[in-house]
Amino acid sequence: MNLKKSIKTGFAIRDKNQQELADFIGKKQATVSYYANGRVDPPLSVVVKIAEFFGVKTSTFIEWGEYEIKF
Numbered sequence: 001m002n003l004k005k006s007i008k009t010g011f012a013i014r015d016k017n018q019q020e021l022a023d024f025i026g027k028k029q030a031t032v033s034y035y036a037n038g039r040v041d042p043p044l045s046v047v048v049k050i051a052e053f054f055g056v057k058t059s060t061f062i063e064w065g066e067y068e069i070k071f
Contacts, residue, residue, distance in 0.1 A: 003047070004038035006061045010054040011036075025049040 011017060018036060022029040025046055034040035035050075042050065051058040 002038075003041065004036060006070055007036045011021050011055070014054055016053070021050065024053045056063065
């Protein structure tokens, strides 16, 4: 699940809104809106706080891709 979908799902399941999340993570509501709409990717430190707000593991919000490592 990607960050945008995870945040929107969290709002619906936990009956929370953007302003509550913004207050919890110390950001403006507009910034949270950018995160929730996929316009801006938050830094990992903020992702950790978002996960804490929703009461889930940080990995819920991290989408791992497949990477080829060349040596």
